[in-house]
Amino acid sequence: MTFTGAIGALCMFPLRLIISACVALGIHPNVLTFVGVLINVVAAWYLATGRFVTAGFIMIVANIFDFIDGKVATELGAVSKFGGFWDSVIDRFSDLALFIGLIYLYAERGRTDYVMITAIASTFALMTSYTRARAESLIPKCKVGFMERPERIVLFMIGAFTNRMAAVLWVILVLSIFTVADRIIHTWMELRRMEREAGA
Amino acid sequence: MSPRALTLPARVLWHAFFWTYERATWQYDLMVLAILAFVWLTPPGWLGDPVASGQPGLVELVLRLFH
Numbered sequence: 001m002t003f004t005g006a007i008g009a010l011c012m013f014p015l016r017l018i019i020s021a022c023v024a025l026g027i028h029p030n031v032l033t034f035v036g037v038l039i040n041v042v043a044a045w046y047l048a049t050g051r052f053v054t055a056g057f058i059m060i061v062a063n064i065f066d067f068i069d070g071k072v073a074t075e076l077g078a079v080s081k082f083g084g085f086w087d088s089v090i091d092r093f094s095d096l097a098l099f100i101g102l103i104y105l106y107a108e109r110g111r112t113d114y115v116m117i118t119a120i121a122s123t124f125a126l127m128t129s130y131t132r133a134r135a136e137s138l139i140p141k142c143k144v145g146f147m148e149r150p151e152r153i154v155l156f157m158i159g160a161f162t163n164r165m166a167a168v169l170w171v172i173l174v175l176s177i178f179t180v181a182d183r184i185i186h187t188w189m190e191l192r193r194m195e196r197e198a199g200a
Numbered sequence: 201m202s203p204r205a206l207t208l209p210a211r212v213l214w215h216a217f218f219w220t221y222e223r224a225t226w227q228y229d230l231m232v233l234a235i236l237a238f239v240w241l242t243p244p245g246w247l248g249d250p251v252a253s254g255q256p257g258l259v260e261l262v263l264r265l266f267h
Binding site for chain 2: 001002003004005008050052105106109111113114144145146150155158159162163164165166167168170171175178179182185
């Protein structure tokens with residue numbers, strides 16, 4: 001088992017209990033998704049005020065909701081097309097909330113350089129989702145590129161808990177740019193291949 | 201251009217940036233370690249960190265333990 005696989009397996013133990021509790025209580029997965037974004041807004045406020053450790057703990061709670069909604073939907077038999085759509089839309093708001101919190105913090109400290117870095121990182125973070133969604137309307141699958149939402153969220157938490165948010169933003173920025181580029185190139189290559197096969 | 205035509209370091213960079221590996225693979229672990237090393241070992245002052253500048257980096261903290 002790999003290092004990251006072991007961490008994932010370890011985290012699944014408490015999450016299984018929470019999922020079972022939500023299923024027993026019959027909480028609708030769309031409600032869990034919405035509660036997740038509200039908690040993320042609170043985390044963003046703590047980021048904006050420079051209280052990173054508190055923000056980190058709140059992000060953990062928010063992302064438990066984000067993580068379990070799909071699993072609860074499966075176990076309740078409540079999987080729906082709207083649920084998937086709702087989840088991905090709400091996830092974008094959650095992402096943006098955290099970035100806006102940091103933009104506020106850096107703006108208040110007069111650091112326009114980091115305001116720009118955060119704004120560009122948030123743009124590319126959104127574009128990673130958009131490029132995949134748009135690509136998958138044209139080709140069967142576009143799951144290339146490293147920096148997806150789970151990686152971003154874990155990086156935000158690491159940045160918050162260890163007070164290394166600037167380094168985290170640089171990583172998110174650079175790897176999000178490469179992820180968007182990967183997805184554009186992959187889609188272009190796949191479409192070319194499909195056109196060649198259709199012409200043959 | 202095929203990545204097979206590249207030298208080993210160039211091929212590593214190619215696969216790092218044109219990422220196609222799944223999570224929980226050894227390649228993923230390696231990337232995670234590289235990211236954590238950058239985040240924790242880079243002194244915040246080098247990046248002009250608006251919040252952590254002036255604080256020692258991890259390397260500096262470890263060195264302090266031995267002096």
